[in-house]
Amino acid sequence: MDASNDFRLSRRGFLASACCLAAMPVMTPVSFAAAPGDARFVTIILRGAMDGLDLLQPYGDAAYAGLRPKLALTPDTGLTDLDGRFGLHPAAKSLMPLWQARELAFVHAVSTPYRNERSHFDGQDILESGGADKRERNGWLNRALATIPRTASRRAIDINTSMELILSGPNDVDVWSAQSDVALAEDEVRFLERLYAGDQSFSKAFEEAVRTDMSTDPLYAGGKRGSGVADMAKLAGNLLARDYRIGSFSINGWDTHVNQKAQFAQVAGTLALAITTLKESMGADAWSKTVVLAMTEFGRTARENGSGGTDHGTGGVAVLAGGAVDGGKIFGEWPGLGEDQLYEGRDLMPTGDLRELAAAMIHKQYGVSVGDLTTKVFPGLSFDAGSVYLRG
Amino acid sequence: MTLSRPTMAAIRFGYGLKPGDENAPASAADLMKQVERGAKAKARFPREGFEGRRETALRLLSVRAAEAKTAQAGKPNPDLRRDTLREADRMLRRDSFARIMQAVYSHNGFFERLASFWIDHFSVNARKTYAMRMIVSLFEAEAIRPNIGGPFVNLLHAAVLHPAMLFYLDQNRSVGPESQAGLRNGTGLNENLGRELLELHTMGAGSGYTQEDVRGAALILTGVTVDGRTLAVGYRRARAEPGRLSLLGKVYGEEGRSDADHVAMLDDLAKRPETARHVCRKLVKYFIADEPPAEIVEAMVAAWTASDGNLTAVYQAMLDHPRAWDGEGQKFKQPFDFVVSGLRALDVKEADMTALAKALDDEDAEVPLRPDEAEDGDDMVQAEKPGPRGADMGRPDAAASAEDGAASDIKKSATKAAAPKPGFARAVTFGALRRMGQPVWQPPSPAGFADDAQAWLSPSQLSERIAWARLAVRGLGKDLDPAAFLSTTLADAARPDTTKIVAQAPNKVHGLTMVLVSPEFNRR
Incomplete structure (x- = not known):
């Protein structure tokens, strides 16, 4: 039950530990807040635009295989069938016990209100701020804190500059980070290669750094990246089992423009590991009262591009996990992948609002009123207690 | 493509652009004003100021000297040695942090870059000795920075004869072989300071001086010492090599040796054309390109000659040269x-x-x-x-030490x-x-x-x-x-x-x- 004593952690973001910078190149922080009661809520932000069509493949849709000759799988080629229409990517197979235990659900074809421009920065801002207005500078999860009825006195304020937007705001939040690091994600390495392409000396130095240090250097240990994320999830799980009720962290690496097959498998495996580690470190009791919501800024193009990857799209997939989830099902109205069914002829058409999903989970976990959710947390959101996400 | 002057002024000649900086330089004239202002400004280190730092250093040095004495008598005090070492390390850490702050927040970026150039030209290492941890910041603040915009000869005197330089280049170990002290103790010459004076500080390697000149410079410097307890720089006749000493064809000590000899030597070295060329070339290399364009160097050498080594005139000549403002991207930032x-x-x-x-x-x-x-x-x-x-x-x-402050028990840490x-x-x-x-x-x-x-x-x-x-x-x-x-x-x-x-x-x-x-x- 008490899994906490076998790991070390350092407080508040940075290197409580270290003089050694590169020993800890990226502290992806985990932000937490206390709330009364036992219900837990964890958000995982999948930065870089997760390809929902790859994680949860609509192999039953007649158009799917034709759109993605390289990426599409079937139950015969490794996909794990979920309901006869959708299958789970093989790299996320370790989530299947949760599915079978009805602790895992997916929401297909969801998105934020962000449309058309497909910029990661703006998309993530809206995902975290929850506002249609991208200038909103505090996070919806922080605003939600103020609406949760409190009995206990508030925790001391502990502002840390590394907090991510989703939990930033006037309400008390603590930031912790695991001792170990998260290496550069594959997509980040690709971007650096492009950045250096025009400068031979840089290009050569970077290529050599990546090549020689791939396995040992924390910065480039792509193959070992999962362990850093797992440490983060373990830290989150341990803390959520105790004082904290709300937590958030990010997993980078989803911007799969090229060679998606290998890159996606790696990062999808990391996401699965994060979820199973959370469950394990939280313990059965805490897990039974938990909802984990993993979400991304937008989906990716329905068609593969010429580089074996996909480009920025619109509708995507959200993942729900936890003992408090009404699991074993796939939510969302499937829009279809036919030519005339795609958004702007290229993207999965969004049929659900991610904000509604988030509001439903906060309502379910903490009993926050519909009025508060539609005025304070997500101003202007259309949501009521009859939401599809709350139907048993 | 040529970049705009303000961009070049900030990036090539300063520490880069800072958002909303109203004092950002736009021209050579702005940069030259920075040199003037910078030389008068008080640096952020040493934290206690010049006098304060000397007092602290002297106090700690005498405490350690007293301990050394009792240690010799068989009663060492390791706690005291450790504590005083920690205190000196702390000072160095704070000063190091302050030096970074100085460069970040100064409105005189060009002056700050010049300070970095000159502290490197007259390199000393803060970890050479115990005292050095405390006085290197003092060296930069009192010997280097106030002299950056003046005649090179002033800077040379201040830097070479500062306690930090004398400790660093082992001047206290250099004794004239024929001096009273040399004859009595059989101690000898240490050429370190003499060599670096010619090779690094003034004429530059390969500029035509010989090993005999190195020895000559070292001999002329004998007698100059720094007191390890009081940090006072003095001249001790008993250690000075007697007789007529020659360097680069000129004889020093003709009328009997004195502390005027090394002073005259520094004056003479500052005037050498090799020195002008060496320093100007190095400046261009520092600011503009790893392979310095000869015409900029020539323009600066001419300004040096015309102004009798006035550094402000030399910097001005560099900035006035059109080639100082093109060919961006050739230097890689340190x-x-x-x-x-x-x-x-x-x-x-x-x-x-x-x-x-x-x-x-x-x-x-x-x-x-x-x-x-x-x-x-x-x-x-x-x-x-x-x-x-x-x-x-x-x-x-x-490292194991990295776990300072980390807690194996969450509750304990969370309530901290x-x-x-x-x-x-x-x-x-x-x-x-x-x-x-x-x-x-x-x-x-x-x-x-x-x-x-x-x-x-x-x-x-x-x-x-x-x-x-x-x-x-x-x-x-x-x-x-x-x-x-x-x-x-x-x-x-x-x-x-x-x-x-x-x-x-x-x-x-x-x-x-x-x-x-x-x-x-x-x-x-």
């Missing part, structure tokens, strides 16, 4: 410049930096010395000094009072510089740090910079928009490719990181 310009670009508020400094102080008060800062011993071993590719560039795992961030403060400032091979005031040799791209642009250097940028961005840049950050940081120096790639980054942290690790941010 680690200090990278870190300082990065902190400027991130527009770290002074109050935040002060809070970091305070966190370091608080930590100093309670945390035992970390192994990496343990006593080096009073005589450094050359091979162990850090350098661009030195052992420091390794990537040790978080808001912890400071000393680890972060170190990691974004002098800790990063150590990892990148350029620890503050700790050059690898009397020749200073390497100053060409070949020495610095390595895979491990690039990795360190990426790691630093990610850390700094996470800790200090969370509200910035990458595209806006690129434009305030690099203005017209940003290449179209970089602009495009940064805007497409998969997350903001990576977008901001790429600005700081882009080729154009690391070049000038």
